[in-house]
Amino acid sequence: MNYNFLFIEPPPGVKLEDWHNWQWQTRNALKKREDFSNYFQLSEEELQAFDNPQFKIQVTPYYARLASLNNPQNPIRKILMPNIREYQSHSQQMLDPLGENQHRPHSRIIHRYTDRLLFLITDYCSVYCRYCTRKHFTGKDQAFINQYDYESALKYISQRKEVREVILSGGDPLTLSNERLVQVVKDISQIDHVDLIRIGTRMPIVSPMRIQEDLLLSLKKYHPIYFMLHFNHPKEITAQSAKALSLLVDHGFPTFNQMVLLNGVNNHPAIVKALSRRLLKLRVKPYYMFQCDPSEGSDHLRTSVENSMEIQRKLWGNLSGLAMPNLSLDIPGGGGKVGIVPNFEVHHQNEKRFYKGWDGKEGVYISPPPQEIIIPNDVFDYQEE
Ligand SMILES: *Cc1c(COP(=O)(O)O)cnc(C)c1O
Numbered sequence: 005m006n007y008n009f010l011f012i013e014p015p016p017g018v019k020l021e022d023w024h025n026w027q028w029q030t031r032n033a034l035k036k037r038e039d040f041s042n043y044f045q046l047s048e049e050e051l052q053a054f055d056n057p058q059f060k061i062q063v064t065p066y067y068a069r070l071a072s073l074n075n076p077q078n079p080i081r082k083i084l085m086p087n088i089r090e091y092q093s094h095s096q097q098m099l100d101p102l103g104e105n106q107h108r109p110h111s112r113i114i115h116r117y118t119d120r121l122l123f124l125i126t127d128y129c130s131v132y133c134r135y136c137t138r139k140h141f142t143g144k145d146q147a148f149i150n151q152y153d154y155e156s157a158l159k160y161i162s163q164r165k166e167v168r169e170v171i172l173s174g175g176d177p178l179t180l181s182n183e184r185l186v187q188v189v190k191d192i193s194q195i196d197h198v199d200l201i202r203i204g205t206r207m208p209i210v211s212p213m214r215i216q217e218d219l220l221l222s223l224k225k226y227h228p229i230y231f232m233l234h235f236n237h238p239k240e241i242t243a244q245s246a247k248a249l250s251l252l253v254d255h256g257f258p259t260f261n262q263m264v265l266l267n268g269v270n271n272h273p274a275i276v277k278a279l280s281r282r283l284l285k286l287r288v289k290p291y292y293m294f295q296c297d298p299s300e301g302s303d304h305l306r307t308s309v310e311n312s313m314e315i316q317r318k319l320w321g322n323l324s325g326l327a328m329p330n331l332s333l334d335i336p337g338g339g340g341k342v343g344i345v346p347n348f349e350v351h352h353q354n355e356k357r358f359y360k361g362w363d364g365k366e367g368v369y370i371s372p373p374p375q376e377i378i379i380p381n382d383v384f385d386y387q388e389e
């Protein structure tokens with residue numbers, strides 16, 4: 005399959021040079037009702053949502069152009085457009101669905117697992133996704149961390165020897181200037197026990213012109229750095245975002261995608277499959293497919309666990325293992341992620357385990373007869389790692 009990714013043209017009157025400047029995209033972001041109504045034909049439900057928004061509204065002109073101007077049912081439009089349904093009361097409405105505030109040893113650190121932690125270096129995003137799980141922090145105009153908090157966060161990380169990965173998150177770390185971001189990466193890479201840095205960003209999707217060679221050349225000095233992206237829909241892969249992805253991969257950044265299943269946006273196997281195949285072709289590994297967290301005002305965008313499991317079932321075996329994202333949900337209240345995997349075992353009896361595969365074919369796996377489990381004799385060489 006040869007994909008022809010759509011080149012997103014600037015609107016009339018905007019020079020291509022400005023359009024491809026990420027700071028221009030931020031400066032010209034749509035924020036107010038007037039910005040949106042000049043641009044979109046707004047429905048009643050959308051118009052009313054601007055009266056008293058509970059969560060910040062902002063969209064880059066580039067990303068706005070991926071959405072339909074007159075159809076509120078358009079998938080990209082549902083991701084970016086506020087809706088009055090955000091204010092209705094919900095089944096499990098939580099400002100902090102992941103209980104992150106209980107795992108916050110520092111105002112900017114979420115340390116939920118032993119060997120890895122999130123470092124929230126800015127609360128700012130170029131586009132605020134309506135279903136954002138971190139509404140307790142994101143878009144509150146706190147911006148870049150102050151010097152005192154920054155130094156104490158670095159100190160926390162350097163004192164916790166068990167931390168092997170630092171995940172830069174927020175907000176969106178790529179909204180920082182090159183100098184700031186490179187300084188953060190440099191400071192963290194100097195901590196001996198940190199093996200790698202991940203950068204979680206949606207900029208390649210909402211403002212792909214952010215990915216420029218000068219930034220990548222400065223960052224790659226501190227490899228290994230992994231990029232964790234957040235594409236939700238095949239329409240988000242354009243000529244511009246495909247270019248951003250090839251720059252990332254060409255500069256040696258392993259790149260992964262974490263999607264969120266959203267009602268009426270991407271909750272169908274055909275859409276997940278198309279997204280995954282296109283990403284894979286662009287050398288990006290589909291990593292997670294998340295059940296949407298019950299963040300405040302997101303019920304109308306959430307889909308059921310049954311629906312998600314059904315999507316996963318249909319893809320399993322029909323889609324390359326490389327293209328298959330792991331379905332996962334976060335236990336509300338801070339239990340962490342749990343993987344949801346189809347159960348293929350029909351039953352077991354002593355050493356015999358009976359399985360039914362993805363296409364219905366059954367078989368049995370017989371374990372070796374009961375015997376002593378031998379621990380590898382060089383295990384001591386690895387126990388410190
Ligand atoms: C998701 C998450 C991580 C990363 O988990 P992986 O499964 O390694 O991708 C780390 N810390 C927190 C708090 C998270 O929510």
Ligand code: SF4
Pocket residue numbers: 129131132133135136137138142174175176206
């Ligand atoms: S980019 Fe991420 S942090 Fe920012 S609003 Fe979207 S989901 Fe939330």
